Amino acid sequence: MSGEPIDPWTNVPSFRTGTEPRQNTAPKDFLNVTHHDLPVVEPGGDWISPLLGSIVFPTKDAPDMRIYLCVDATLRTNLVGLFDLDVTDADVRCLFTGEAEDKWKESAPYLVDITPDAKNSDGTNFCQQFFSEHWGKGTGIILITPAPMHAVWRHLRRFTRVRQSDSDGWSLFRFWDPRVALPYFSGIRRWADRSHRFFEITGTQEKLSMVIEHSGGTACTQITASEHFDEAVNDPLPPFVLTQDDLVLLKGGVRYRFVTDVAEQSTELWPHIRAKFSSRHLWHAEIDRIIGQAHDAGLTLDRDIRDYIAITMDKGAGFWGRADVLDILKKPHLNTPSKKVLALRSKLEAGALT
Secondary structure, eight states, rough: OOBBBBBOOOOOOOOOSOOSSOOOOOOOSSSSEEEOOOOOOOOOOOSSSSHHHHHSSSOTTTTTOOOOOOOHHHHHHHHHSOOOSSSEEEEEEEEOHHHHHHTTTTTEEEEEEEOOSSOTHHHHHHHHHOOOTTTTTEEEEEESSSSHHHHHHHHHHHHHEEEEOOOOOOOOOHHHHHHHHHHHHHHTOOOOHHHHHBBTTTOOOOOOOOEEGGGTEEEEEEEETTGGGSSOOOSSSOOOOOHHHHHHHHHHHHHHHHHHHHHHHHHHHHHHHHSSSSSHHHHHHHHHHHHHHHHTOOSSHHHHHHHHHHHHHOOOOGGOHHHHHHHHOTTOOSSSSSHHHHHHHHHHHHHHHO
């Protein structure tokens, strides 16, 4: 239901750092994670739906809010057909500087101010194009805060390149990619350090909120500071280092991307099965469930998991319990899960199984 706090369907666990003692009381959420189902905007209609507009843009109760898009230049260029972030009618600033900006100009993340103003009360051309043509394409995330652009830019730059706790090297942290942002930022809601580190603008007391698209733009997740946010951290935060706990959440992003890809492919191959599910969210959950079954069967390779899904879609879940299928799976020479699913696929293709 729209507006309800949720746990994302991506199997990201409720976060505990592992160091704090267990409490008999419910853990505190330092961030509110709220899901919104969105109506489809018809071609030729408004450039943004009223519901999404009310989530993203300031109201009379918050006239000082600024709205930013953190966008991936490569993903945007793939849609537009050319790099255009240097010729827009919006304020734009690259999150890379110096040699990195020169070298990776057309693939770097950028911060774009899309706040409507007196001159552009309905938003800039860039803003309208993003919501009418690029929303749902996974090119970036929305940030909402009273902080000025230079403060937000400085804050975000702290996270573009980070160290890992088990390595001396540096890693690129693609937090602006919705497929990374959704599981990660939803997952840190009970992690005091990370909640404060990301959702309070560095050097200010201004809070940040996010709007992250998913499900092809038919839904978004809104992440805001909760009533407990100011209880999170009292002492200065140490330098940011990606720990194993961070990596657990980021692996959830890998799973999310795989599920999304398989779900889109499966929609094209089995539209009659997709039609049984009332929303994209439920369809993704069904694909995720089948992937979980494939993992339980010991399948780990992308190819094998896709074969398992294809067989399940074509033959139904009962296929795996059939006596003739079990006889094949029990053959001694098929001594790995990968060999088993390959043998079944071959027999199905040859017509030896129906």
